[in-house]
Amino acid sequence: MKLIYEKSIKGRRGFRLPKALASKKCDLPKKYQRVKDPDLPEVSELDCVRHFTNLSRMNFSVDSNFYPLGSCTMKYNPKFTEKALKLEGFLELHPLLPQLLGGGMLAQGSLEVIYETERLLCEITGMDAFTMQPLAGAHGELTGAMLIAAYHKHKGSRRKYVIVPDSSHGTNPASAAIAGYEVIVVRSDKDGCMDIGAFKEKLNEDVAAVMLTCPNTLGIFNPRIKEIADLAHKAGALMYYDGANLNAMMGKCRPGDLGFDVVHLNLHKTFGTPHGGGGPGAGPVGVNDRLVQFLPISKVSKRDDGTLYLDYNNPKSIGYIAPFYGNFAVILKAYAYMLLLGKEGLTEVSEYAVLNANYCMKLLKDHYELSYDRTCMHECVFSASRQADKGVHAIDIAKYLIDKGFHPPTIYFPLIVKEAMMIEPTETESKETIDEFIAAMIEIAKLTESDPQVIKDAPQKAPVKRLDETKAARDLNLRFKGSP
Ligand SMILES: *Cc1c(COP(=O)(O)O)cnc(C)c1O
Numbered sequence: 001m002k003l004i005y006e007k008s009i010k011g012r013r014g015f016r017l018p019k020a021l022a023s024k025k026c027d028l029p030k031k032y033q034r035v036k037d038p039d040l041p042e043v044s045e046l047d048c049v050r051h052f053t054n055l056s057r058m059n060f061s062v063d064s065n066f067y068p069l070g071s072c073t074m075k076y077n078p079k080f081t082e083k084a085l086k087l088e089g090f091l092e093l094h095p096l097l098p099q100l101l102g103g104g105m106l107a108q109g110s111l112e113v114i115y116e117t118e119r120l121l122c123e124i125t126g127m128d129a130f131t132m133q134p135l136a137g138a139h140g141e142l143t144g145a146m147l148i149a150a151y152h153k154h155k156g157s158r159r160k161y162v163i164v165p166d167s168s169h170g171t172n173p174a175s176a177a178i179a180g181y182e183v184i185v186v187r188s189d190k191d192g193c194m195d196i197g198a199f200k201e202k203l204n205e206d207v208a209a210v211m212l213t214c215p216n217t218l219g220i221f222n223p224r225i226k227e228i229a230d231l232a233h234k235a236g237a238l239m240y241y242d243g244a245n246l247n248a249m250m251g252k253c254r255p256g257d258l259g260f261d262v263v264h265l266n267l268h269k270t271f272g273t274p275h276g277g278g279g280p281g282a283g284p285v286g287v288n289d290r291l292v293q294f295l296p297i298s299k300v301s302k303r304d305d306g307t308l309y310l311d312y313n314n315p316k317s318i319g320y321i322a323p324f325y326g327n328f329a330v331i332l333k334a335y336a337y338m339l340l341l342g343k344e345g346l347t348e349v350s351e352y353a354v355l356n357a358n359y360c361m362k363l364l365k366d367h368y369e370l371s372y373d374r375t376c377m378h379e380c381v382f383s384a385s386r387q388a389d390k391g392v393h394a395i396d397i398a399k400y401l402i403d404k405g406f407h408p409p410t411i412y413f414p415l416i417v418k419e420a421m422m423i424e425p426t427e428t429e430s431k432e433t434i435d436e437f438i439a440a441m442i443e444i445a446k447l448t449e450s451d452p453q454v455i456k457d458a459p460q461k462a463p464v465k466r467l468d469e470t471k472a473a474r475d476l477n478l479r480f481k482g483s484p
Contacts, residue, residue: 070422126256140283251347
């Protein structure tokens with residue numbers, strides 16, 4: 001006999017209005033009101049739990065395995081942030097809920113979360129104001145590039161170019177191009193930093209901005225940022241900081257103090273909110289006072305009486321980039337994360353992230369080619385070129401790691417490193433876990449010498465065996481035996 005908890009499921013099925021609203025009479029015109037219950041499919045609680053548990057086990061996740069996917073900051077997402085989200089007042093927030101209802105102030109708490117998060121981010125980055133609206137890092141970059149365009153237009157200058165080093169994240173040139181700019185790529189020097197000589201040659205009065213990923217995709221911090229910022233400002237260009245990887249910098253240095261005018265952060269990387277597979281995310285953009293007037297609408301503002309509201313009144317704004325509250329759940333979890341960790345905790349995050357990456361780098365550099373052998377920040381980038389000479393490529397190493405129970409590092413990126421393997425352990429991993437990963441990487445390096453075919457045939461233990469990649473691309477089939 002199957003016990004079906006039908007009653008409890010049914011009881012929770014409908015959309016529950018907040019108490020203050022539920023007591024109001026429904027004034028929806030009669031013709032739009034539902035006369036009978038919707039015909040939704042029903043399953044028992046057990047079937048439902050099995051379905052989702054099985055789905056979750058088909059995936060690789062931070063909760064199940066080490067996930068050193070460079071540039072993605074796949075840190076553990078602490079569960080207390082989910083608890084904050086489940087507080088009733090947040091859980092039942094609706095975008096159209098009145099911000100002030102007869103003194104009920106139904107959305108005041110949520111508006112306060114956005115308001116306070118903005119202030120904390122200003123403190124962390126040294127910027128003057130933030131928009132919390134962008135829904136991802138790349139969306140933040142596009143917003144930033146549009147702000148830069150608005151700034152130059154306001155000054156009556158028409159600048160055509162954005163300078164991007166070849167070690168930047170791929171979204172940087174893409175965002176600049178979508179905002180209407182032509183992209184000038186500057187090569188890196190032997191230390192993995194933007195070549196200053198080449199940069200000076202490209203810099204002129206037609207350059208609108210210099211976009212720097214910092215630390216760059218080689219995991220390297222450019223010690224000459226101040227000099228670059230001074231040169232750019234002298235030429236009338238603005239400085240853009242891609243801060244998706246703030247995990248190496250928090251509490252240590254602030255983009256605003258380094259001379260940046262615009263910065264975007266990825267709350268879903270640095271501030272511990274879950275992400276992957278394209279979302280959900282939030283890419284707030286911070287600016288200094290030169291650009292505040294162009295920020296998107298809406299913005300949370302405070303009235304004299306202390307109440308908060310979504311402010312749409314900004315004539316010089318670049319306009320809408322997202323509706324309502326932005327990705328509120330992500331903002332709320334990031335806020336909870338910042339409050340719990342505090343200043344000391346956030347600083348420690350950066351310290352451990354950098355320590356763990358350098359630990360990996362040090363223990364692996366006898367076994368893999370290190371293109372830029374210097375202290376790294378939150379990630380280290382190796383090349384599988386030595387292994388490739390024996391027929392084992394970065395993709396083969398990645399597949400073998402799956403059999404060993406690890407998510408592979410990011411491979412073939414950054415583009416300037418041949419056979420790149422970008423390893424970002426993050427601060428949340430134990431030494432034991434990192435040691436196991438290092439042991440697996442060393443095992444691969446040794447197998448390359450003795451039995452390379454074993455690596456080329458991997459994975460063997462994963463639910464899906466080695467795919468014919470060409471066939472997979474041309475004849476995509478996402479179903480396999482065992483799909484629920
Ligand atoms: C992840 C990342 C981005 C893009 O962020 P999305 O949220 O994926 O759009 C941009 N820059 C850097 C350096 C990143 O690591």
